[in-house]
Amino acid sequence: MKELPLKIFYIFSSPILTAFLLSYAAAFIFIATLASSQMGIAQMQAQFIESWAAVFHFEAAGLDIFIPLIGGKTIGVLALANIAAAALRFTRRNIEGFGFAMVHAALALLIVSGFLQGKWRMEGAMEIQKGEPATAVYKMEGGKKFLLATLPFSVELKNFERQNYKNSDIAKGYSSLVEFRYAGKKIEKLISMNEPASFGAWTFYQSSYARGGETSILMAVKNPAGLLPTVSIALILIGMAFTYAVKIFKKSDEKVRNNS
Amino acid sequence: MKKYAIILSFLACALIACFGFFFGKRGALLSPAEESALSRLPVMKNGRLMPLSSASADILRFLCGKTSFKINGKNASAAEWLAYANAHEADAESLPFFKTDNRELQNLLGIKGRYYSCREIENNFEKVWNAAVAEERSPFNKACRIAIEKVAVFENAARALALSEGNKTPRETYDEWQECVNEAAREIEKAKEQNRKPDSQKVSKTFGMLKSFQEKKKVEEGQKSSNILAIQTSEGWQTPLDTVLDRSPDEGELNVFSLYADLVEKISKNQNGEISDELDGLEKTLNPPFKIRFENFANRLDIFYRGAIMYAAAALLLLGAAAKRLREPLFAAAAVFIICAFISQTLGIAARMYIQMRPPVTNMYSSVIFAGWAAVGISLFLMFKRGKKIYAIAAAPIGFLSLVVAINLPYSGDTMGRMIAVLNSNFWLTAHIVPMMLGYCGVFLAGFAAASRLFFNALKLGKVSAESNAEFAKTVYAILCFALVFSFAGTMLGGVWANLSWGRFWGWDPKENGALMVVLWSAFAIHLYAVKYIGARGLMALACLASVVAAWAWFGVNMLGIGLHSYGFTSGGWKYLVGFAAIQTAAAALALVPCRKK
Numbered sequence: 092m093k094e095l096p097l098k099i100f101y102i103f104s105s106p107i108l109t110a111f112l113l114s115y116a117a118a119f120i121f122i123a124t125l126a127s128s129q130m131g132i133a134q135m136q137a138q139f140i141e142s143w144a145a146v147f148h149f150e151a152a153g154l155d156i157f158i159p160l161i162g163g164k165t166i167g168v169l170a171l172a173n174i175a176a177a178a179l180r181f182t183r184r185n186i187e188g189f190g191f192a193m194v195h196a197a198l199a200l201l202i203v204s205g206f207l208q209g210k211w212r213m214e215g216a217m218e219i220q221k222g223e224p225a226t227a228v229y230k231m232e233g234g235k236k237f238l239l240a241t242l243p244f245s246v247e248l249k250n251f252e253r254q255n256y257k258n259s260d261i262a263k264g265y266s267s268l269v270e271f272r273y274a275g276k277k278i279e280k281l282i283s284m285n286e287p288a289s290f291g292a293w294t295f296y297q298s299s300y301a302r303g304g305e306t307s308i309l310m311a312v313k314n315p316a317g318l319l320p321t322v323s324i325a326l327i328l329i330g331m332a333f334t335y336a337v338k339i340f341k342k343s344d345e346k347v348r349n350n351s
Numbered sequence: 352m353k354k355y356a357i358i359l360s361f362l363a364c365a366l367i368a369c370f371g372f373f374f375g376k377r378g379a380l381l382s383p384a385e386e387s388a389l390s391r392l393p394v395m396k397n398g399r400l401m402p403l404s405s406a407s408a409d410i411l412r413f414l415c416g417k418t419s420f421k422i423n424g425k426n427a428s429a430a431e432w433l434a435y436a437n438a439h440e441a442d443a444e445s446l447p448f449f450k451t452d453n454r455e456l457q458n459l460l461g462i463k464g465r466y467y468s469c470r471e472i473e474n475n476f477e478k479v480w481n482a483a484v485a486e487e488r489s490p491f492n493k494a495c496r497i498a499i500e501k502v503a504v505f506e507n508a509a510r511a512l513a514l515s516e517g518n519k520t521p522r523e524t525y526d527e528w529q530e531c532v533n534e535a536a537r538e539i540e541k542a543k544e545q546n547r548k549p550d551s552q553k554v555s556k557t558f559g560m561l562k563s564f565q566e567k568k569k570v571e572e573g574q575k576s577s578n579i580l581a582i583q584t585s586e587g588w589q590t591p592l593d594t595v596l597d598r599s600p601d602e603g604e605l606n607v608f609s610l611y612a613d614l615v616e617k618i619s620k621n622q623n624g625e626i627s628d629e630l631d632g633l634e635k636t637l638n639p640p641f642k643i644r645f646e647n648f649a650n651r652l653d654i655f656y657r658g659a660i661m662y663a664a665a666a667l668l669l670l671g672a673a674a675k676r677l678r679e680p681l682f683a684a685a686a687v688f689i690i691c692a693f694i695s696q697t698l699g700i701a702a703r704m705y706i707q708m709r710p711p712v713t714n715m716y717s718s719v720i721f722a723g724w725a726a727v728g729i730s731l732f733l734m735f736k737r738g739k740k741i742y743a744i745a746a747a748p749i750g751f752l753s754l755v756v757a758i759n760l761p762y763s764g765d766t767m768g769r770m771i772a773v774l775n776s777n778f779w780l781t782a783h784i785v786p787m788m789l790g791y792c793g794v795f796l797a798g799f800a801a802a803s804r805l806f807f808n809a810l811k812l813g814k815v816s817a818e819s820n821a822e823f824a825k826t827v828y829a830i831l832c833f834a835l836v837f838s839f840a841g842t843m844l845g846g847v848w849a850n851l852s853w854g855r856f857w858g859w860d861p862k863e864n865g866a867l868m869v870v871l872w873s874a875f876a877i878h879l880y881a882v883k884y885i886g887a888r889g890l891m892a893l894a895c896l897a898s899v900v901a902a903w904a905w906f907g908v909n910m911l912g913i914g915l916h917s918y919g920f921t922s923g924g925w926k927y928l929v930g931f932a933a934i935q936t937a938a939a940a941l942a943l944v945p946c947r948k949k
Contacts, residue, residue: 106882113875117868117900124864128911136859208856287854296854312854320856324843331836 104176112170119160122147133232139163141209167202174199190334197326204319213313215239216298219248220306224272228311240313244273244291251304265297267307282309356680357687360668364691367660379425380435381623388630390430391647393639394511395580395588402639402647406579407433410508413577414501415450415466422446433579436509438619443509444469449501453494472502503570504577507590511579513615514591516563520619521591521612528564528595531557567592582607583637607636646706654699655720655754661692662751669744682740689746693731696724696750712784721785722792723753729796733826745799749792779848783841787866790838791901794869797830798898801891802938808888809941817887824887827894828880834897835873842866861911865904872900892942899932 102108119139126147127135139145140163147158178195182188215228224245229236250268266283271290280288287296292313299308377386390404408418408429420432427435436443447466451457457464459478460471472479482495513521535549535557542549571578571590580588584604594600594608614629639647665688668681700711700720712718730746733739804823808815842863850856857863876893879885885893907928 106878106884110875110879110884113871113878117871117875120864120868120871121903123859124861124908124911127859127861127864132859140859205857214854287851294854310854314854317850317854317856320843321847321850324847327843328840331839335832335836 100176100180103172104180105173106177108169108173109177112166112173115161116166116170119163119166122158122160123163125149164206167206171199171202174202187334187337190330190337193330193333194327197323197330201320201323201327204316204323207316207319208314211313211315212317213240215311217246217295217309217311218301218306219246219267219269219309221248221250223247242291242293242311244271246271246290246295246309248307249279251300251307253300253304265300265307267297267300267309269295269307269309352680353683356684360684360687361691363664364661364688367657367664368691368695376419376426377428377431379422379427380431380618381626385623385626385630386428386431387647387651388627388634389434390428390650391639391644392581392633393583393637393643396578397576400643402643402650403433403579403581404428404430404647404650407508408650410504410577410579411448413504415448420446420448433508433511434615434618436505437512437615440509440515444473447471449498449505451494451498453491455491456494456498469502469505472498500574503574506567507571507574507578510567510591512581512591513612514567514595515615516560520616522609522616525595525608525612528560531560564592564596568596581611603636607633610636642706645702649699649702649706654695654702658692658695658699659751659754661688661695662747662754665689665692665743666747666751669747682743685743685747686734689727689731689743689750692750693724693727696720696727696754700724710780710785712780712788718784718788719753722788722795723750725789726750726753726792726796729793729830737826739826742800744803745796749795749799779844779851783845783848785841786837786844787841790834790836790841791869791905793830793834793837794873794894794897794901797827797834797894798896798901798935800830801827801894802898802935805888805891805895805938805941805944809944820887824880824890827890828877831873831877831890831894831897835870835877838866838873839870842870861908862904865900865908869897869901869904872897888942892939895935895939899935902928902931 123135123139126139129149130138139147139160142162143164145160145162147160149156174195178192182192182195213228215230217225217228219225224247226242226245227238228240228242230239231237247270248267249270251265252267253265264284266281268279268281269288271278271280273291278290280290282288282295282297284297287294289295292315294312294314294317296310296312297307298310300306301308377383380386381389390402392403393400394403394406395401396406396409411420411429411432412418418429420427420429422432422435432448445468447462447468449467449469449472450465451467452465456479457467459482460467460475462471479495479498482492483499485492514524515521516524516527519527535554538549538553571592578590580590582589582591582594582604584594585601589597591608591611594604597604600608610629610632614626614633617623617626617629665685668685668688700717703717704711711721727746727750730742730749734742734746800823804820804827808820845863845866846856849858872893876890876897879893880890910925910928
């Protein structure tokens with residue numbers, strides 16, 4: 092019985108599992124993409140990506156065909172276990188191993204941050220107007236509006252502007268000047284395309300407008316783990332650069348040694 | 352022998368670069384000097400100042416997918432075509448320069464082939480219109496909608512230089528309108544004084560003309576982004592119709608207006624040889640800046656087209672190199688062709704960047720050119736560094752395909768136009784797309800190289816030594832590693848960009864999924880090879896399949912037509928995609944042919 096944990100460790104760290112997960116994930120995402128063209132991206136995400144198991148349904152030659160699949164969550168958990176176990180088993184304890192370990196640890200962090208996004212992230216729409224402080228964030232589902240959250244502060248539109256390219260009707264950008272009010276304090280901020288503004292735990296993005304600019308539509312996002320993916324990617328890229336740099340230096344070292 | 356081959360191929364490249372530049376596709380209407388003078392006049396289109404040659408080529412490309420057209424059996428440049436459409440609108444209407452690939456629409460119009468004329472649409476207008484406004488969204492309905500749009504774009508183009516009503520010349524039209532307006536104004540004034548109703552006979556003609564102008568204005572308003580604004584005023588740019596409707600046009604505006612009017616009138620009266628005064632006047636008044644002249648020159652040179660010819664020549668030479676006795680000189684010649692083509696491509700990309708003042712990749716069209724350029728660059732580097740000729744074999748078709756695809760992308764509209772607001776961020780655009788393209792082209796390079804290697808392996812029926820295969824697989828592995836790093840970086844930097852600007856790192860959009868598939872599949876191949884679960888042939892097979900995944904990610908997902916990234920929507924490409932997948936899969940299957948044992 093002593094060997095059982097070791098056996099489990101070998102199973103989880105096996106390169107076969109890595110190969111299976113990578114190729115299966117590629118195929119799974121392909122199927123999920125096809126599914127999203129049938130049911131839309133939001134639906135696909137709920138049924139395939141954010142689930143433990145999924146069923147892909149399609150018709151061919153008059154037959155209903157159902158394909159059972161392992162869902163995105165399962166893949167994520169297995170990948171996490173695989174990366175952790177394999178890193179423990181295969182990392183060489185030298186300078187080359189350092190880059191390898193860094194890339195894989197950050198990859199694990201990326202997967203974890205994916206899970207955290209699913210858990211903590213909130214995204215909804217806000218319609219703000221002049222002279223009417225708003226606090227409600229809505230979520231649209233199936234053409235209906237649902238109240239997602241009520242902000243602890245209020246947002247009011249001060250001014251909306253739309254700039255076009257000269258002599259054309261292509262939008263160069265929109266911007267909203269908004270006022271945040273919290274506990275008697277007033278703060279004005281400008282929100283434009285690609286330049287969001289944050290207040291409290293929420294960040295507001297210019298999304299659209301209605302009634303010729305009388306109403307500005309913002310996207311409101313609350314995401315405590317928002318920076319985590321960026322951090323993990325920075326670590327992965329640094330790790331990759333490190334790994335290749337070490338390789339190149341080693342090669343040129345060999346050349347020098349061979350020459351002398 | 353090798354020396355002569357190199358010198359000869361340099362001469363051939365020089366010839367390709369210059370041929371047709373001095374006597375190219377123009378001359379149906381104007382002499383070369385007049386055509387050049389007309390082509391470089393500055394106009395405003397879709398918010399960008401450009402030479403008339405670019406603006407008219409954009410419109411012609413939208414209408415028929417080409418940038419030159421045969422009028423009365425003679426080649427006309429895009430600017431000549433525009434002048435012809437303005438001067439001889441009725442004749443132009445019966446020329447078949449509208450194109451559709453839709454069979455149903457072809458049958459409805461009763462045409463053979465893909466080209467039809469404006470008149471053929473007018474004869475069947477009701478049927479086409481009904482199909483266009485129907486709620487159904489079949490390809491046929493879409494084709495009808497586009498046909499209607501094309502008619503509107505053509506009508507606007509046909510009065511972009513000068514406005515004429517019926518059989519009247521532009522000048523007569525303008526004078527008559529002014530007279531009518533003055534007369535109507537006098538009549539209304541008089542009626543006011545005498546406290547009576549204005550005589551309807553005296554004002555009815557004015558109202559008739561006004562109504563006709565307003566209808567034309569409506570057509571213009573409907574196609575804002577494809578209108579050519581040729582008349583410069585003190586405030587900006589406008590069409591001749593705007594000037595006609597202008598209550599108090601300024602002097603410069605009227606000057607440009609009447610110069611264009613005279614120009615068109617002379618062409619319509621077939622006095623083509625006598626328009627140099629008007630062209631001189633226009634050039635002096637509008638004074639095209641250097642950038643406009645440069646763009647016109649680049650249009651004339653059409654350097655991507657010349658590059659494509661050189662790549663094709665190189666590919667042919669390489670095919671010839673299969674004969675062992677000619678191998679050395681032909682390889683040398685092909686290398687010269689590839690280098691010259693690569694230089695042309697580089698110059699072309701640089702010219703685009705200068706004209707647009709943007710990073711090299713801004714849309715589907717430029718992404719293909721850029722990725723091909725990068726792939727050829729890497730191949731050339733590897734070829735000279737490692738002395739392996741196989742990279743030349745991969746470089747020629749990649750370079751050629753990238754340019755041919757780019758030249759023929761259907762109606763995608765390389766307008767160098769402004770991009771939508773969301774993409775208006777040069778830094779992130781570059782940071783996201785350039786690594787992305789480098790990654791994809793690396794995958795393609797690995798795929799093509801592996802496929803050609805497996806193919807030659809199979810031809811020699813297993814007589815290739817396992818060592819040389821292993822050596823080759825190492826290179827494929829290195830390219831795949833390169834591709835993995837760049838496609839991962841590109842994909843993830845896209846996520847960072849999205850997180851910064853839309854608050855959402857990843858949206859499971861089809862294009863994002865495709866990019867992720869490329870990353871996963873490359874990682875799959877690399878991991879299997881690194882832990883020695885597969886050997887040289889296995890890696891090459893997986894590399895072939897990786898290029899199929901990349902083709903799906905790049906082109907396939909756009910055919911689904913959903914999501915954020917559907918900017919490069921192309922339809923009807925399915926068969927090419929399936930064909931490509933079939934070829935690469937077949938090449939992968941060739942990995943089953945064994946090598947020679949030691």
